[in-house]
Amino acid sequence: MRSLYFRITATFLLIVIISIGVAFLFTNQMFKRDARGQLPGQIDSAIERIEQLYAVSAPASMEQFLQEMSKQLGQNIVAISVRGTLVTAGEGSERLMGQITREQLSNVLGGYRVSVNVNRTEEEGPPAPFAIGRLVRLGNMNWAMFVQPNRFPQNSNFIWTAVTLLVTLLIVGSILILVAARYLVKPLKLMISAARRMAEGDFTVRLPARRGDELGELADGMNKMALSLSQLEMMRQDFVSNVSHEIQSPLTSIGGFAEALRSEELTEKERNRYVSIIKQESTRLSRLSENLLKLASLDSQQHPYHPASYRLDRQLRDVVLACEPHWVAKRQTVELMMEETLLTADEDLISQVWFNLLANSMKFAPEGGKISFQLTERDDKAIVRISDSGVGIAEEDRERIFERFYKADVSRDRSQGGSGLGLSIAKKIVEIHGGSIMLDPEADQTVGACFIIQLPLHPSPAEFG
Secondary structure (H helix, E strand, O other), X not given: OOOHHHHHHHHHHHHHHHHHHHHHHHHHHXXXXXXXXXXXXXXXXXXXXXHHHXXXXXXXXXXXXXXXXXXXXXXXXXXXXXXXXXXXEOOOHHHXXXXXXXXXXXXXXXXXXXXXXXXXXXXXOOOOOEEEEEEEEEOOEXXXXXXXXXXXXXXXXXXXXXXXXXXXXXXXHHHHHHHHHHHXXXXXXXXXXXXXXXXXXXXXXXXXXXXXXXXXXXHHHHHHHHHHHHHHHHHHHHXXXXXXXXXXXXXXXHHHHHHHOOOOOOOHHHHHHHHHHHHHHHXXXXXXXXXXXXXXXXXXXXXXXXXXXXXXXXXHHHHHHXXXXXXHHOOOEEEEEEOOOEEEEEHHHHHHHHHHHHHHHHHHOOOOOEEEEEEEEEOOEEEEEEEEOOOOOOHHHOOOOOOOOOOOOHHHHHHHOOXXXXXXXXXXXXXXXXXXXXXXXXXXXHHOOEEEEEEEOOOOHHHOO
């Protein structure tokens, strides 16, 4: 009773039955309307036939003749001669006589054709709603003849044919509906089975998507969802593996050097070096934990945002000056080519983007290398281009550089103290502000990394978070 197959079948059958009933009632009413329009002509024909048969047969008894005509034609007949003689024939003739007024009788005897409305009760059945009165010549005398059909005309053949046709339609339609409902429900059952398998963690399931209708689109959407979930599961596993590895490495170093510090044979120089390594690894752990918390906060959409208008060119200059000791220590040169730009954004979050990108540039640019910042405005957007003269990014790594924990050169990055989260955080912050960050497609990334960041100058409130 609760299955979709039963509901579809029951719904279709109910629709068919209602449609057949409405069609029958409508057709029946149309037939009655047409019959009512033809009724006056039929009564006139009956009166003319009575007049013609009387002239041919010349019956001895007027009453017997009209009784026979009433039976053959199915009419109620009331005939009144100019001398006042009254003859009735038919079961409803007495009731018809009671409906005829003196004025109507006078008009008919005067040669006019009149219509007599007939009142009837439900118990009396459905006779014709009116009678026709005409002046006729029967023998050598004029008669006012009023004729009314015994019953409103019903075409039994039409009703039987209509009922047969509609019942046949119901039977054939029901069979086809049962087949069609099964055809519709079958792919849905496959989708239910696939959804259950995905709920159990099997993301390899695929549905046939050859149909061109909505079910085909749904199957294709579920296939894409399964693929996305599979990729998400792989990313989750990689994420857990990377986090475990990134945490395990410094913890192993800290544990090993802490154990080594127990030795009484260590020189003061070795002891200081071990303590320095433990401090460095602790700092890396702290930085990793801080980055993970920031990413979790950004992903949860609950991170506090405080957008305000400020000078972006000044912010870039302040970030470069704040990092001056680092790039000066490596004898690097930082160029700033900026237009005065007013940006509406969360200043602290956007500042994090510049610090992360500048830190990467300083890390991978060689001693004496160059780092460049260019800021322009175009199409109501602030466009920042950051490039360096470092080792660049290999082509196979360019599509994955924004993935969390992804490192193009693991050993190199670990020696530099990186965790592979800086670009992921920068990308998330930029997207929160309705902007984009990507590698410059026109730059040669093999001779230095070059990023382009686009931020709307005046984002709508909906773009935050």
